[in-house]
Amino acid sequence: MRQAGCTLVLTALVLGLTSAPGFAERNLVPTLERSFDVCPERPAEPVWMQEIPLRQAYQRVLVQDIYRAQNLERIVETGSCACEIRFPSWDDAEGAFREHHASDERWEMLQASDAYNRRANDVRLAAKAICEAAGNW
Incomplete structure (x- = not known):
């Protein structure tokens, strides 16, 4: 019983650590909008x-x-x-x-x-x- 409890805790820990980055990555949305720190009002390419x-x-x-x-x-x-x-x-x-x-x-x-x-x-x-x-x- 004790071994089953440790396995369950270990499995939960592994799942928690491996799924967190995936969740964070899903929240990153790439954009085609360009933004600049210097001279943000740059003219667009033709x-x-x-x-x-x-x-x-x-x-x-x-x-x-x-x-x-x-x-x-x-x-x-x-x-x-x-x-x-x-x-x-x-x-x-x-x-x-x-x-x-x-x-x-x-x-x-x-x-x-x-x-x-x-x-x-x-x-x-x-x-x-x-x-x-x-x-x-």
Whole structure:
């Protein structure tokens, strides 16, 4: 009888410990809404970028890389990390893509992405220092 009672208590304990995380996980609801601590009023990506087919995602990535490089360079050039400098509209990046890369082959766009990433990385630390001083990093 004593052994049955211990088994019952042990079973209840194991069930209680294993079911609690599952219950907690069920309460986590993923969301597609993006929220930011810094500059929460960021402009949305152009609709065509959000709706681009998966096989052409490299085009979206290229525009994102152009946007990042332009913005980090702009921060360093102006010495300002105001939200409208750090996260302007997508017009300039989209224009640069359409003017210089829209007719490129996939491999050319991948090379261009790499070049924009190098440009962004070259100024990233300087931009970060400016933005940290402004409380916008």
